[in-house]
Amino acid sequence: MTDAALLRLRGVVKNFGDFTALHGINLDIQEGEFFTIVGPSGSGKSTLIRLLVGMDDISAGKIMLRDQRIDQMPANFRPTCMVFQSLALFPHMTVGQNIEFPLKLRKELPVERRERALELLDLLRLPQSFYDKRISQCSGGEKQRVALARALAFDPEILFFDEPLSALDYRLRKALEKELKDLHARTGKTFVYITHSLEEAMVMSDRIAIMKDGKIEQIAAADEIYSAPVSRFVAEFMGEVNLFEVTSLDGTSLQSNSLTIAKGITQSTFSVGDKGLLMVRPEDVQFAEGNDSFDYMLKGKIHAEFALGSRIQYEVEADGKILTVETLREGRIQDPEGMQVTLGFNAAKTHLIGDT
Numbered sequence: 001m002t003d004a005a006l007l008r009l010r011g012v013v014k015n016f017g018d019f020t021a022l023h024g025i026n027l028d029i030q031e032g033e034f035f036t037i038v039g040p041s042g043s044g045k046s047t048l049i050r051l052l053v054g055m056d057d058i059s060a061g062k063i064m065l066r067d068q069r070i071d072q073m074p075a076n077f078r079p080t081c082m083v084f085q086s087l088a089l090f091p092h093m094t095v096g097q098n099i100e101f102p103l104k105l106r107k108e109l110p111v112e113r114r115e116r117a118l119e120l121l122d123l124l125r126l127p128q129s130f131y132d133k134r135i136s137q138c139s140g141g142e143k144q145r146v147a148l149a150r151a152l153a154f155d156p157e158i159l160f161f162d163e164p165l166s167a168l169d170y171r172l173r174k175a176l177e178k179e180l181k182d183l184h185a186r187t188g189k190t191f192v193y194i195t196h197s198l199e200e201a202m203v204m205s206d207r208i209a210i211m212k213d214g215k216i217e218q219i220a221a222a223d224e225i226y227s228a229p230v231s232r233f234v235a236e237f238m239g240e241v242n243l244f245e246v247t248s249l250d251g252t253s254l255q256s257n258s259l260t261i262a263k264g265i266t267q268s269t270f271s272v273g274d275k276g277l278l279m280v281r282p283e284d285v286q287f288a289e290g291n292d293s294f295d296y297m298l299k300g301k302i303h304a305e306f307a308l309g310s311r312i313q314y315e316v317e318a319d320g321k322i323l324t325v326e327t328l329r330e331g332r333i334q335d336p337e338g339m340q341v342t343l344g345f346n347a348a349k350t351h352l353i354g355d356t
Contacts, residue, residue, distance in 0.1 A: 006031035006190055007052070007158060010060035012071075014047055014214075019264035023214045024061065029158075029192060030117050034184050036193040036201040039211030040237070046162065048211070049194050053082045057220075066155065081156040085163045087147040089135050095121075095146050096131035102154045114141045123186070125179075141172050148183065161193040165200065177203045198238060202226070210234050226281075231355045235279050240324045242285065244278045246352075254278065258319040260297045267347050270354065277353040282313065282326040284349035287333075287341050294344030302336040316343060 005028040014022040022044050028234075029035045036044045049129065050056040052063065054075030063071040070078050081102075091096050099120055100113040108116075119127050124145040138146065144164065151159055165173045181204045184191050195201055201208050202222040209219045210233075218230045229235040235243065246254040248270035252262060256278065270276055278296075288297060300318025312332050314325045325343065 005029065006066065007192075008064040010062050010064070011297075012048075012051065012063065013059045014051060014056065015059040021214050022051075024180040025216060027216065027219070029161070029190065032188055032190055033206040034181065034191045034193065034204055035207055035209070036195060036205040037209045037211060037290060038195060038198060038201045038237075040196065042213075043211040045194050045211050047214075049082075049160055049162055049192070052192065054078055056343075065156065079157040080160060081151040081154045082160045083147050083151050083164050085166055087143055087164070089143060089147055089150070091135050093135065094131065095126075095133045095135065095138065098135060098146055099149045099153055103141065116153060117149070120152055123152070124149045124183070125210045131251055140168055140343050141176060144168070144176055145179075148180075152189075156189070158190045158192055161191065161195075163195050166195070166197070171240075173200075180204055207345060210237060212237075228351050229279070229353065232277060232353060235277075235353060240282045240326075242282065242323045243353075244280075246276055246278045248272055248274045248276075256296075258298055262293070262295045262297075265295050265347050267350070267352065269352060274354070277355060279322065279353055280345045280349055282324040283311075284344045285325045285343050286344065287327075288344040292344060295347040296350070297342060299340070299342050299346045302333070302339045302341060305333075305336050318343065 009025050009027040012022055012025040013020065017157070025048065030352065031279040037048060039045045051058050051071070054073065058071050062069055065079070093101070096114065096117045097118040103113040103116060117131060121128050121130055121146070126145050126149070130142070135143065135146070158335070165176055168176065177200055193201075193204065205222060207219060208222055208225055210217045210225065212233055218225055218234050225234060226238050229238060232243065235241045244256050244258050248254045248268040249255050249272070251270065251272050252266040252268050254265070254268050286294070288294060298318050300316040300323065303315040303317045303322060306313040310329050312327050312329055314327070314333070314336065316323045316325055323343065
């Protein structure tokens with residue numbers, strides 16, 4: 001991935017009558033990166049990708065591809081291609097005819113079209129014998145690969161994906177996530193991916209944009225968004241989380257009505273008297289035993305236990321709310337429900353959010 005921004009959005013607004021779906025979006029997508037846009041239903045992610053591919057017009061702002069403004073360019077003239085959730089394959093055509101379709105529109109010679117289609121079958125790891133296979137005879141995973149091959153036949157600068165894996169079963173979806181990431185590495189193309197699945201985003205992406213109410217809340221690598229979210233919304237959207245209200249005493253230390261805080265812990269970046277949230281993920285909370293010492297501690301009672309394959313998740317009632325603790329399966333507690341416990345975690349595993 002280079003440092004050059006391939007796609008730039010500046011102040012992009014989309015109105016539908018009196019409703020504003022997108023509020024002044026500013027975004028740089030780097031050439032060659034796998035960029036994923038995630039958000040709940042109604043956050044504006046599908047509206048945004050429709051503007052990027054030219055299916056809808058922007059209300060204000062501009063979209064630049066390299067140094068060329070494309071927001072006023074018809075979709076069929078843009079060097080981009082979209083892979084839809086529905087795939088939009090032609091059922092009456094063979095696999096080869098589907099892949100060759102964009103090349104036929106460009107009036108390329110039949111022999112050249114066939115040669116390119118066979119190359120793309122190899123790239124997508126489909127047998128060349130699939131060239132004459134009917135689309136109706138293909139499995140769900142095979143259809144996904146054919147749709148990708150057809151998109152690559154356009155030789156686009158950017159491939160856009162609108163939740164292409166959401167209709168597939170879990171096992172096939174996981175396999176195709178890895179294949180998409182591998183395909184991205186092998187082609188060097190820029191992928192812009194829309195999904196509601198955090199798991200998909202975290203497995204495949206170089207960077208993730210989290211959207212809420214028509215705005216981008218945070219853009220960063222998956223690990224950074226998970227460990228250092230900028231708001232309560234992002235923290236909770238990125239998975240199970242424990243949040244404690246805190247106040248800055250003197251600009252360097254914190255006070256909490258919920259937690260016992262060890263002396264000398266100085267991690268506040270707030271001004272004196274500012275309120276915020278102290279975040280800790282469930283896997284970073286431990287059950288304290290004996291003389292165990294942690295920077296932050298509180299007492300509670302185990303409310304419920306859930307087996308999650310290699311991990312065990314516990315809900316602990318403490319200070320009038322339910323907290324979540326995750327341990328490896330080897331650390332499973334026998335007969336845990338109702339057990340009185342002490343929880344502990346250290347400052348290095350926490351993150352401060354200036355948002356209550």
